[in-house]
Amino acid sequence: MSLLRIRNLSVDFATASGQFRAVDGVDVTLEKGELLAIVGESGSGKSVSMLAVMGLLPWTATITADEMSFEGRDLTKITPRERRSIIGKDMAMIFQEPMSSLNPCFTVGFQIKEALRIHMGMDRATRNNRAVELFDQVGIPDAASRLNTFPHQMSGGMNQRVMIAMAIACNPKLLIADEPTTALDVTIQAQILDLLIRLRDEQDMGLVLITHDMGVVAETAERVSVQYAGQKVEEQPVKDLFRHPYHPYTSALLSALPERATSKILPTIPGVVPGQFDRPQGCLFSPRCQFADEKCAQTPPVPCGPEQGRALCHHVDAIEAGEMA
């Protein structure tokens, strides 16, 4: 039984200008203790798909899925109360913006102990000890006295450590980290990533790491899922993906890595992720794809087999054969 299994997940938002499909038929599978990276440009639905799993989307969102289960429990059928007993305990999430993700009116100690009380039913003294232990574990110096500080009295890096401590407080089996380092400066980024990897190893929890940084993926992940405009366009083990990307979008992402650049000017992918109003009829990447032809513009592609990274592209074979250059 997989830890997390999602089949054909779609999320639609009701907006003032009509329905908007932010996630479109995404599949995710994660085994116990595994590390999956989800990459893709801004707006490709990475956060929304994981928020759907957590049940944290606003009421404007409609979620549909053939399957969405956590440890075999169907997340689409559970009651709100059952969900509350899972999230924050067995399934936890940390967010992009550490500075705004903590409540400014309460001390960080209060905020971490709160989770311990409702999920673990610990008494006051145990809670306090556990909180200190967690702060030590995530590398917050002077843990005992830090419990009494407010979020605004600490740096972004420290706040993100608090968020991580809070997320792992109840020993979750799955941790979703949504761009945990985007808001932090580079040296801190590496520390936080190391911390997450270490915790994953120590506690054997499944980790979904959302990022748009291929460099991070190369260093950390085992399996990579590439999302584009709400769709999963490719999925491969990390080594294979870097060695042999099948989808033109993945190739483009990889060649945008500084160490892969062949000229002094870093290649960029022209254009932007389509939004609500410029959604192409066929392949969603076709307007930006160097290989796109008439067929791509007209017909949505179907995924290839696992041996080709389930790439969502009409022309994988042709590109392979060098016929499309």
Add this chain to the structure above:
Amino acid sequence: MHIADKFSKRPHDCGPLMLRYIFTRLGSFIPTFIGVTLISFMFIRVLPGDPIIVMAGERGMSEERYQEMVVKLGFDKPVIQQYWDYLTGVLQGDLGNSFVTKKPVWDEFFALFPATVELATCAMIFAIALGLPAGVIAAVNRGKFFDRALMSTALVGYSMPIFWWALLLIIVFSGNLGWTPVSGRLDLLYYFDDVTGFMLIDSVLSGQEGAFKSAVHHLVLPTIVLGTVPLAVIARQTRSAMLEVLGEDYIRTARAKGLSPTRINGVHALRNALIPVITVIGLSVGVLMGGAILTESIFSWPGIGKWMMDSIFRRDYPVVQGGLLLIAVIVMIVNLTVDLLYGVINPKIRKR
């Protein structure tokens, strides 16, 4: 200027910065204070009507006696001189004596003040106790029936003339249903001496059976009438503050922890939403004082509001001047207190 910029990093710090802030604020009282003396002095004099004639009443007064009074009350001096005399008196703590009762304004004020404090406190408790939960529930059920109903009601409550609302309540509850008395603070059946000046407390202390109940009965309608506008304001402000807070990232974090909706709305969101709500509560105190003048007059509530109204009709210059001044000072003190409360409620004292 917000206290935010004045505070040190530590939230509950009452150190030198805090003291300096208080002194700065007290310093800014002085111009306001002088301004209020000037306005109240002019306000009553601009009204048509001669206090001496009013005092004489139906009987009238001889020309001789009139001139005597003019000199006695200092009306023969130039207005500037009169103001100066008044101001120097005030600065020495002398608010003068009432033209009518001849008693010092101070004494009258303090005799009547508890009645107003009692009424205003009840009105404020009424407004907060209903307004906060109503605002929270409306925000949580945004756009649904309760929200719409509540916000329309609040708009009506806010724009309804106080005296009309009071008369309506009197007609229904005192007239038709006979549930509540029309005026005063207590049935004539009961009599006891003031201990605290607060009828709710004194009636209990007196040990007379039914006295407390009677005091409560007398309080109900004036409380509702006086509390209606602040109630509407607080409910609306709570709702909009909650709506803003509910969209914040930290609310999503709270939900991600698996907290119950009650705890998320009532603890995590409300605590943040209280910050702007405290501001309007503070400002409502000023509104309440204004409202007290009408409400007390309608219900013959023997407080400073009614006292002010009566004195205006009697052209009792010292009482009107002194009363307005004292009310202004109270409002200023309340606002300062509210400002200081920010620091306690909001640890992250935001810079704008």
